[in-house]
Amino acid sequence: MHYNLAQLLKEPTGSTRDYEVDESFTGPEDGSDRAQGWVKVIRTHHGVLVRAKLDLRVKLSCSRCISQFEYGSELTMEEECFATVDPETGRKVDPPEEADGVAHLDAQHGLDMSEFVRQYAITEVPIKPLCRDKCLGLCTECGANLNEEKCKCEASSIDPRWESLAELLTESLE
Ligand SMILES: [Zn+2]
Numbered sequence: 748m749h750y751n752l753a754q755l756l757k758e759p760t761g762s763t764r765d766y767e768v769d770e771s772f773t774g775p776e777d778g779s780d781r782a783q784g785w786v787k788v789i790r791t792h793h794g795v796l797v798r799a800k801l802d803l804r805v806k807l808s809c810s811r812c813i814s815q816f817e818y819g820s821e822l823t824m825e826e827e828c829f830a831t832v833d834p835e836t837g838r839k840v841d842p843p844e845e846a847d848g849v850a851h852l853d854a855q856h857g858l859d860m861s862e863f864v865r866q867y868a869i870t871e872v873p874i875k876p877l878c879r880d881k882c883l884g885l886c887t888e889c890g891a892n893l894n895e896e897k898c899k900c901e902a903s904s905i906d907p908r909w910e911s912l913a914e915l916l917t918e919s920l921e
């Protein structure tokens with residue numbers, strides 16, 4: 748997802764480039780996450796306007812059962828990126844003042860979309876991801892994944908409905 752926009756920057760304001768995206772990128776948990784969709788780049792006065800719509804498939808580990816699952820998210824962006832070098836003269840240009848801290852093209856007029864996508868994926872994924880709404884997690888006794896198997900630990904513990912009764916009984920016995 749790295750695009751060289753040197754040629755586009757020499758064209759008049761309003762000129763465009765379209766890119767189809769079907770690539771892997773490095774998401775929040777290393778791995779090979781996938782982005783599919785499109786990127787449109789429009790020449791503006793100071794640089795380019797980047798519009799994108801991407802379906803992201805990010806691999807995450809469930810915070811309860813630690814199994815890996817795929818998390819889907821849609822990225823829509825519209826952001827102006829400023830040129831740091833004048834495409835005609837090759838001289839460094841200072842981006843406009845309001846552009847402080849926003850995206851820039853690199854010195855070769857390259858646009859690195861994978862970095863945007865990565866940043867987005869990191870902020871977008873839940874802090875405590877769950878593989879499913881009602882993930883049952885792991886058994887605290889034997890570590891079995893309770894989504895996949897029913898371990899035997901349960902049988903030995905007291906049914907919570909009887910717990911208060913059991914307490915009463917032990918109290919009265921004392
Ligand atoms: Zn889970």
Ligand SMILES: [Zn+2]
Pocket residue numbers: 886887888889890891898899900901
């Ligand atoms: Zn168990």
